Amino acid sequence: MSFLIPCPHCGNRSVYEFRFGGEVKTRPQPDAPAADWMEYTYTKANEAGVQKEWWFHRSGCRQWLQALRNTTTNEVLEAFFPE
Amino acid sequence: MADTSDQFTFHFNGETIEARSGDTVASALYRAGHRIFTRSFKYHRPRGLLCLAGKCPNCMMNVDGTPNVRACITPARAGMTVRHQNAYPSLDHDWLAAVQHFDRLMPVGWYYKTMTHEWSWHAAEPFIRKVAGLGVAPEPGNGSKDYEHAWMHAEVAVIGGGPAGLQAALELAQGGAQVVLVDDQPELGGHLRYRKRAGAIPADTIAQLRSMPSVEIISRAYCFGLYEGNLLGVLQANPHAGAIERLIHLRAKRAVVATGVYEVPFTFENNDLPGVMLSTAVQRLIHPHGIKPGASAAIIASSAQADEVADDLRGTGIELVTVVSPDEVISAIGSSHVTGIRTQNGQFNCDLIVMCGQRVPDAGLLHQAGGKLEWNPERGAFLPVDLPANVSAVGEVTGASLSRAVPLPPKHVPFHKRSFVCFCSDVSTADLRDGISEGFDHIETLKRYTTLTMGPCQGRMCQLAGIGVCAHETGRTMAETGVTTSRPPNPSVSLGALAGPRHHPIRRTPMHDAHDQSGAVWMDMGEWKRPRYYKSGLCDGERSCVEEEYRAVRERVGLIDVSTLGKLDVKGRDAGRLLDKVYTNRFSDLKPGRVRYSVLCDEAGIMLDDGTISRLAEDHYFITTTTGNLDFVQQWLEWWLVGTGWDVHIANVTGGRAAVNLAGPQARDVLKTLTACDLSSKAFPYMACREADVAGVPALLLRIGFVGETGWEIHFPAECGEYLWTKLLEAGKAFDIRPFGVEAQRLLRLEKRHVIVGVDTDALSNPYEAGMAWVAKLDKQDFIGRNALSRFADADPQQNLVGFVMNDDAVPQDGAAILVDGALAGRVTSARYSPKNGKAVGLAWVAAKSAAEGAEIQIRVNGGTARARIVQDAFYDPEGERLRM
Numbered sequence: 001m002s003f004l005i006p007c008p009h010c011g012n013r014s015v016y017e018f019r020f021g022g023e024v025k026t027r028p029q030p031d032a033p034a035a036d037w038m039e040y041t042y043t044k045a046n047e048a049g050v051q052k053e054w055w056f057h058r059s060g061c062r063q064w065l066q067a068l069r070n071t072t073t074n075e076v077l078e079a080f081f082p083e
Numbered sequence: 084m085a086d087t088s089d090q091f092t093f094h095f096n097g098e099t100i101e102a103r104s105g106d107t108v109a110s111a112l113y114r115a116g117h118r119i120f121t122r123s124f125k126y127h128r129p130r131g132l133l134c135l136a137g138k139c140p141n142c143m144m145n146v147d148g149t150p151n152v153r154a155c156i157t158p159a160r161a162g163m164t165v166r167h168q169n170a171y172p173s174l175d176h177d178w179l180a181a182v183q184h185f186d187r188l189m190p191v192g193w194y195y196k197t198m199t200h201e202w203s204w205h206a207a208e209p210f211i212r213k214v215a216g217l218g219v220a221p222e223p224g225n226g227s228k229d230y231e232h233a234w235m236h237a238e239v240a241v242i243g244g245g246p247a248g249l250q251a252a253l254e255l256a257q258g259g260a261q262v263v264l265v266d267d268q269p270e271l272g273g274h275l276r277y278r279k280r281a282g283a284i285p286a287d288t289i290a291q292l293r294s295m296p297s298v299e300i301i302s303r304a305y306c307f308g309l310y311e312g313n314l315l316g317v318l319q320a321n322p323h324a325g326a327i328e329r330l331i332h333l334r335a336k337r338a339v340v341a342t343g344v345y346e347v348p349f350t351f352e353n354n355d356l357p358g359v360m361l362s363t364a365v366q367r368l369i370h371p372h373g374i375k376p377g378a379s380a381a382i383i384a385s386s387a388q389a390d391e392v393a394d395d396l397r398g399t400g401i402e403l404v405t406v407v408s409p410d411e412v413i414s415a416i417g418s419s420h421v422t423g424i425r426t427q428n429g430q431f432n433c434d435l436i437v438m439c440g441q442r443v444p445d446a447g448l449l450h451q452a453g454g455k456l457e458w459n460p461e462r463g464a465f466l467p468v469d470l471p472a473n474v475s476a477v478g479e480v481t482g483a484s485l486s487r488a489v490p491l492p493p494k495h496v497p498f499h500k501r502s503f504v505c506f507c508s509d510v511s512t513a514d515l516r517d518g519i520s521e522g523f524d525h526i527e528t529l530k531r532y533t534t535l536t537m538g539p540c541q542g543r544m545c546q547l548a549g550i551g552v553c554a555h556e557t558g559r560t561m562a563e564t565g566v567t568t569s570r571p572p573n574p575s576v577s578l579g580a581l582a583g584p585r586h587h588p589i590r591r592t593p594m595h596d597a598h599d600q601s602g603a604v605w606m607d608m609g610e611w612k613r614p615r616y617y618k619s620g621l622c623d624g625e626r627s628c629v630e631e632e633y634r635a636v637r638e639r640v641g642l643i644d645v646s647t648l649g650k651l652d653v654k655g656r657d658a659g660r661l662l663d664k665v666y667t668n669r670f671s672d673l674k675p676g677r678v679r680y681s682v683l684c685d686e687a688g689i690m691l692d693d694g695t696i697s698r699l700a701e702d703h704y705f706i707t708t709t710t711g712n713l714d715f716v717q718q719w720l721e722w723w724l725v726g727t728g729w730d731v732h733i734a735n736v737t738g739g740r741a742a743v744n745l746a747g748p749q750a751r752d753v754l755k756t757l758t759a760c761d762l763s764s765k766a767f768p769y770m771a772c773r774e775a776d777v778a779g780v781p782a783l784l785l786r787i788g789f790v791g792e793t794g795w796e797i798h799f800p801a802e803c804g805e806y807l808w809t810k811l812l813e814a815g816k817a818f819d820i821r822p823f824g825v826e827a828q829r830l831l832r833l834e835k836r837h838v839i840v841g842v843d844t845d846a847l848s849n850p851y852e853a854g855m856a857w858v859a860k861l862d863k864q865d866f867i868g869r870n871a872l873s874r875f876a877d878a879d880p881q882q883n884l885v886g887f888v889m890n891d892d893a894v895p896q897d898g899a900a901i902l903v904d905g906a907l908a909g910r911v912t913s914a915r916y917s918p919k920n921g922k923a924v925g926l927a928w929v930a931a932k933s934a935a936e937g938a939e940i941q942i943r944v945n946g947g948t949a950r951a952r953i954v955q956d957a958f959y960d961p962e963g964e965r966l967r968m
Contacts, residue, residue, distance in 0.1 A: 030870070034870075037870040064721060
């Protein structure tokens with residue numbers, strides 16, 4: 001694993017500067033059904049293709065960002081700060 | 084021709100070897116008459132120079148204490164010490180060579196067939212470890228020489244310093260690109276260094292490249308991997324006198340692979356005898372090194388290459404006894420060196436057999452990068468095709484100039500136990516046949532079963548021949564048989580280089596020197612150094628010192644440095660809102676001047692960290708985290724802040740703030756001599772915080788009690804660390820104050836049954852099962868982990884974190900197993916001898932049904948079992964009265 005992530009602050013940087021934060025998921029409302037919470041807490045889509053992920057630029061600007069990464073090629077299509 | 088004016092010597096197995104400038108270790112040894120360079124991995128057969136290009140395993144030696152160094156590409160240096168490997172007593176007379184007479188007892192898959200019982204492996208392992216293998220790893224801690232890591236960036240990385248690589252580098256550099264050129268040989272020039280007919284080394288190109296500021300040349304460095312994002316792993320030998328190897332992380336926008344071709348041997352009986360050499364190796368001995376490799380030679384060739392080598396041989400005065408085609412060869416003759424060759428045309432005496440072998444593109448990097456290797460029958464090789472973007476191949480590695488040396492798959496394979504395909508692990512044609520007949524007929528399974536291509540040469544010498552044998556035996560074509568996958572590192576990389584320099588960052592608290600003067604015995608906690616306990620005149624050994632420190636805190640007063648705590652300053656209008664969302668406890672209603680404890684859970688309700696949070700002002704909180712979790716907690720808080728638009732600012736003030744905990748029944752008496760702050764329980768109750776000067780230092784005082792006594796955690800500027808530490812000890816002198824270390828603190832807190840997250844809890848621990856239900860405020864509308872925690876609140880616990888007291892004087896170790904009715908029922912997380920109880924006490928996870936108050940459990944201690952009783956309350960001051968005094 002040695003791909004680059006185009007940090008919106010710092011530019012193209014080695015993945016080793018980042019901490020992986022998992023898939024971007026939508027957190028259910030507090031009163032959502034238990035099934036939604038189970039899905040959110042324990043299930044990962046683990047997409048074979050492009051998925052949206054959290055990354056933290058630990059050795060750079062120390063910001064959380066999101067990236068679109070193709071999990072089969074490790075190509076990062078885009079990285080951005082979430083709204 | 085090597086320069087003869089500059090001569091020097093080095094040591095080889097106690098012998099003094101004369102060498103010339105330009106010599107490699109191998110060329111100097113060869114000139115001095117040495118022919119056996121190694122003993123083979125399994126059978127201890129003598130092996131001599133084969134490729135002389137750093138591609139084969141035959142010349143690996145110990146150089147200045149570093150094992151498995153390829154002597155043929157290592158320049159000789161004056162005074163170096165070279166030793167042989169894996170032979171006893173010497174290379175020439177290796178007793179273990181007797182092993183080869185038992186080769187029939189070691190069929191392919193020998194391990195799988197013989198090590199069928201645990202005892203058979205245990206019986207055989209010590210012997211196998213001694214007999215088989217390569218060099219011996221150096222003793223740890225021998226740090227006279229070191230390994231380095233370096234990082235480089237290039238617009239274009241050119242791999243290979245032969246004519247194609249040099250040309251490509253020059254053109255790219257002239258076009259304005261910033262170029263890094265990597266070459267694994269002692270000198271640039273590639274095959275032009277030894278093939279006279281191919282032309283002269285382009286000295287002007289090399290000079291031009293050396294003069295260009297945009298070009299960097301890394302010599303004696305091989306590229307072992309081409310990874311994602313065009314990251315090249317480059318290993319440079321002896322970058323300078325102080326380093327053995329330098330691992331360069333080279334990131335390039337484009338990679339140009341110009342690794343050329345290498346020559347591979349033919350398979351026939353005794354093809355591994357010293358004196359059987361590849362034609363390019365013979366040429367290397369003759370041209371750059373000026374060595375006459377033998378007296379009389381036979382050439383095995385079917386290619387035009389034979390003429391070229393024959394010319395070279397005649398030029399040195401070697402008698403050429405015969406030229407035979409590969410399919411006419413029966414065997415090499417000789418026991419420790421070639422004395423002749425047996426062919427279908429008769430037998431010839433010679434001391435050198437020159438193989439003009441098939442040339443194979445060195446395309447491993449291209450394969451790793453995602454390119455495919457496609458069989459080309461005319462060229463007799465697998466050629467790289469379908470290269471990914473930003474990776475290209477130039478020169479002979481493309482296969483453009485190759486011609487077939489022998490038909491593949493071969494029409495006839497000489498199956499023999501001494502006809503070696505793999506020189507690294509002594510795999511013969513007969514072994515491959517046997518493996519295939521046992522069902523391992525796919526090239527990948529055949530590789531795994533026989534270890535073909537898995538040795539130090541990583542298939543360079545054996546892959547093509549192995550595929551040929553596999554195709555021949557299975558009746559498939561070369562294309563159908565295919566190649567094994569090329570994975571980095573290839574060739575092999577030393578573990579020392581991968582591990583890199585031994586840089587362990589150390590963090591010291593501002594009071595470090597003061598601790599040292601007090602006799603601190605240090606322990607590591609992450610990067611931090613912390614006093615484990617203090618050796619003083621009053622105690623000897625850890626147990627008595629810790630007990631002395633313990634008594635000081637319980638009976639008088641003690642002082643501990645807690646500067647390593649993570650400290651976060653959280654400010655902003657919405658600070659309380661964020662803490663309410665992330666921590667399980669409630670903080671928005673915390674009054675300024677008060678402190679509250681909380682744990683931090685993930686969405687699954689698992690405890691990640693704990694700490695105290697003090698509210699200093701309406702919009703200002705101060706958080707402490709456990710020593711190792713600071714980064715995680717800060718990132719966790721910031722993560723949940725993303726996208727909320729809340730007004731919260733988090734600053735890590737850990738390094739800027741020192742902290743101590745002054746605790747004990749007389750802590751107040753000590754502290755009040757240094758501060759004007761009213762310390763009475765009425766003005767400054769338990770779980771309150773105040774900002775006040777202590778000995779003139781602006782400080783934040785938290786009245787909390789991890790160790791179970793009246794005490795204050797004092798946070799103050801790090802630059803005053805040693806000053807205030809000393810002031811407090813001076814003020815405490817009248818009360819016989821003692822500094823205490825981590826061990827005493829752990830004992831003190833254990834008596835109070837205070838949990839250390841990460842020690843007493845793990846990735847399955849939730850607050851309910853840990854007996855800390857009160858810390859989860861489920862009446863908050865939402866917080867991280869609330870959903871899971873509300874389910875835990877309603878569910879029956881599966882296990883409980885309980886306290887226990889031993890029945891006798893046994894002291895269990897942390898992690899000891901717990902048994903109930905003879906069945907495993909849990910484990911100890913912390914246990915210490917408690918002076919208060921006169922017995923060991925501890926915390927343990929126990930299956931819920933066995934975790935009732937007063938229940939008896941058994942704990943594994945020293946191989947036996949000892950009995951203990953479950954106690955739910957704290958072992959010391961369960962009502963917490965002493966904290967409030």
